[in-house]
Amino acid sequence: MTSTDLLLQQVINGLSLGAMYSLLALGFTLVYGIAELINFAHFNVFMVGAMVAMLTLQGFGLVGQETILTGLPLVGTLLAGFAVAMLVCGGIGVGIERVLLRPLRGVKGPAAMITTIGVSYVLFNVVLLTLGSDAKNFPNPLPPIVWHIGGAVLRLREVLIWVIALALMAGLTYFVQYTRLGKAMRATAQDPEAARMMGVEVDRVVMTAFFLGSALAGACGMIFGLYYNLAKVDIGFAAGLRAFTAAVLGGIGNVPGAMLGGVVIGLIEAVSGQTIGTAWTDVIIFGLLVLVLIVRPAGLMGRLAPNKS
């Protein structure tokens, strides 16, 4: 492999990581933009998403990497995995908001944030107790198709991950930009009180933000499994932290910012891991974050948080 091939390979890897971080970062950013809350439960909602996707695929009789599907069965199985993971995670997000966070709305101080940390622990322990702490073999029914670009290898799974991540982000963008509820979300993010006085039901908007953010975490869980062929109870922390960094880097509260931040972090992780060494990855990522925040305190794309007047 030449150094160009290596770089190309790391860009391919970085885009896949970036797709995951972007999807996860969107959950942080949506909830923050609407509720001004860092939802730490998001880390482990993602992990639960991976587990649920795994169980769903196993439910279809898939075992590890041995069952290869093609055509309609493949598409159907994948769609089912994504749908179940997204719905379950979306439901968990809505439940967290409805049951635990809504009573705390308007309460000053860190109560809501601490609650999300607590929920994160609960999710972690529930999975730990029911499924155990070992790394699980995540079923991957994709045919082992690869393309060689120079010396670099592009696998079918990478292409699939990109396509799905792009479709989800395009869908979200469409929703936020053009639908009635999406516009209500933007209005609420910009001026919650004025939005209320247009007749927007704030409860519905907050719930929508939690649903969408958590559903994307579920999709991300499925993608994680397909990419690494594994699921494990402690995958939430590392990925969640990178994704949160991505959200802040892009400008927390800003939807395109989260997408951009995720891709940037994914690329940095892959390229620096190759050229400088994985031990330095976190140093480089957080160093970059600090630098960006010094130059642009609102993040790369600025934030879309409520106006303070």
Added chain:
Amino acid sequence: MSLDILSPQNEPLLQFRDVNTHYGDLHVLKDVNYTIAAGEIVSLLGGNACGKSTTMKTIMGVVRPTTGSVLFEGQPIERLSTSARVRRGIAPVLEARRLFPRMTVFENLEMGAYIQPRGAGFNEDLERVYSLFPRVKERRAQLAGTLSGGEQQMVAIGRALMARPRLICMDEPSMGLSPLYVEQVFDIIQAINRQGTTIFMVEQNAAMALQIAHRAYVLQTGVVVLSGTAEELRRNEDIRHAYLGEMQVGVAA
């Protein structure tokens, strides 16, 4: 002068009955009574921090009265959510405009129509707003935050109209506008009223407000100290001194 006179011809559209509001320990509105009849322009005058915006927020349900009742079309609404009140036909023009700055002018108007089913009615309302404010039509694709203050006020009024309200509550529509714009805004308010919408309007610019209002209330530290027809208030000595700048006019003359 009575504290609560009813316009003779029309049904009361909005009524405050002995309303008290608090922010924590701060007692803002104190046993306040208002009656706004359908078809009227009623102005609420008063100095800074006397509770004018609190009155508007109490109507919209952003602030709840601690005691007392708010009636709309004869029915108590003080327990209704803000959204339910908007659906009943109350729309705000908020203090300092409060447009959604990173949404376009058109999207702001859409937000005004949030409670309306999207359809032929929407386009009709949009055309009405555009004909009242040709400037708003020109700027429809621009981000609202980049408009001039006067343009923003036009969008804010247009946004309220998009809800097809029976009552528009305006909080200082003339604030921060040049005299030319102020006159234009007041003309539009009158025009909207003639088309059948009732207006309850907070104003610091008492001279202008009393020119277009049918009646007015004067609020002082949360208490209604005066009310009457605009004509009566224009002639009232206290009002002339306190709000109409009579002293300065006297000096200048």
